[in-house]
Amino acid sequence: MATLNNTTSPTPSILPQVSVLDFFMPGSTSMITTIELVLSMNNYARPLFVCLLLLLPGRHICRYIWGLAETYFASTVHVSQSSEVYDMVVLWVASQPFAHRARSSLAHVGWRRTFSSESDKQKKPLSYSPWDGTFYFMYENHLFWFRSAEKDAGYRKEEAITVSGFGSPAVLKQFFDHCRDEYLKLTENKTTVFEHQEGKWKRTKVRSIRPLSTVVMKEEEKKELVEDIEGFLDSGARMWHTNRGIPYRRGYLLYGPPGTGKSSLCLSIAGRFDLDVYVLNISDIDARAMNTLLTELPSRCVLLLEDVDAIGITQPRQAEANTERAKKDSAKPEGKLPLSNLLNALDGISSHEGRLLMMTTNHIDHLDPALIRAGRTDKRIELPHADKDVMFRLFCMVFKRSTSDIQDPGKPTEDDAAIEQYAHEFVGKLPELEFSPAEIQSFLLEHRGSARIAVEKAQQWMARTREERKKMKRADSFVRVSDLLHFTKQIARILLDWGGKSIHICVGLIANSS
């Protein structure tokens, strides 16, 4: 109790003096009061109070010391979201225990499954990665910390991460190599497809490699293509080209009607040579963005330009330069990339060496000769509608048993000889070069439970498909007629307008002259 009395009694006696002090040193009154309060505290309260007082600046001091240590002794690697390294690190981090304990996380739908071979049983599985904070972990007995935050990347926000650690930068690099190895394990036997978004390459799909044998086409042509690419990707090929001053690039054009396997062949080739596919959507970008994207391509990859006839770059260059209309066209949002820019980017000084260019088109005759001249397009491969051989092989591919198929034990299965027999019957019922492999495959899949039923229904399907095509053609020609009517109306309106104006001018002139 005595102590309590002591704490209260001195305060009023010093007030008159401190108010004068306060005049010269604002805040000194309360400081002196606090000191007196501490001095008058009992033995337990005093150290407790002192500890609390120390703790407050202590936190700042610690942070300051940590900052200094980080600046002078830690190594840091920065990774932006648009880089593939981001996936490597975040995938590794997401699989670590500290990530599961993180109180702040970013949720993703089906993200890890993109890479792994987990079954698709679960609908929209969620995965989490630590987000917005600092997360500490041990790697090879070194303390590392991972930070993620949103950063300003010019006109938009971009997620960025940093990984830091004390000690030699070599350990940090070793950590990144480890993340890379884990990532490569996940993408083994997979083809990664990149597309561009906001001027940056972004991984959009990771697909299981499609075996080349599943793309049904003329075998000699396929073999020739594979050998050509093998030669191009050979370890000594780059030097060979350099020594002879020949640009180290190769271009292929795959052409044919829709659904004949052009895209499938590109993906399959990429898988066969363990290359990633970069899909360039030309209708979406201007010349500058395209140049930047091309310079960011890795040293070995497939650059895919799909439907080159349909992207507004097909006008011959002469016409492009001369006609007013072409100038107007080039201002349109679609096809805003002039052909000359594309050609320069593909094989000009700044173009990328070591890439495989694959272009696909449904209309080779619509293409500018400059785009498909030798040197830009080294090989042209036609993928036509299905002939007898293609139909036969498609049939066998769908119905023959594969060793990795999961068999239904209750279901009788036909042996390969019987399937081949059915395949011959099937081929006999359909005409050559009328249907695309995609159409035939789709029909066969409809009846994949029974080869016999597929054969029985083949002619019915053929008649139905022909009928559907006729209807589509009629609808198409109707659209064309209505387009023509619309066009005629426009012309008539312009003529009337023009005629009206001329009469008006003539009347005006006559009136003036009289």
Ligand SMILES: Nc1ncnc2c1ncn2[C@@H]1O[C@H](COP(=O)(O)OP(=O)(O)OP(=O)(O)O)[C@@H](O)[C@H]1O
């Ligand atoms: N030659 C083929 N061999 C095996 N499958 C094929 C073949 N052609 C088409 N298909 C199948 O048809 C579907 C469509 O094929 P794909 O997209 O490769 O055709 P495409 O020629 O690129 O068509 P488009 O010109 O419309 O882009 C795919 O599922 C593919 O498996």
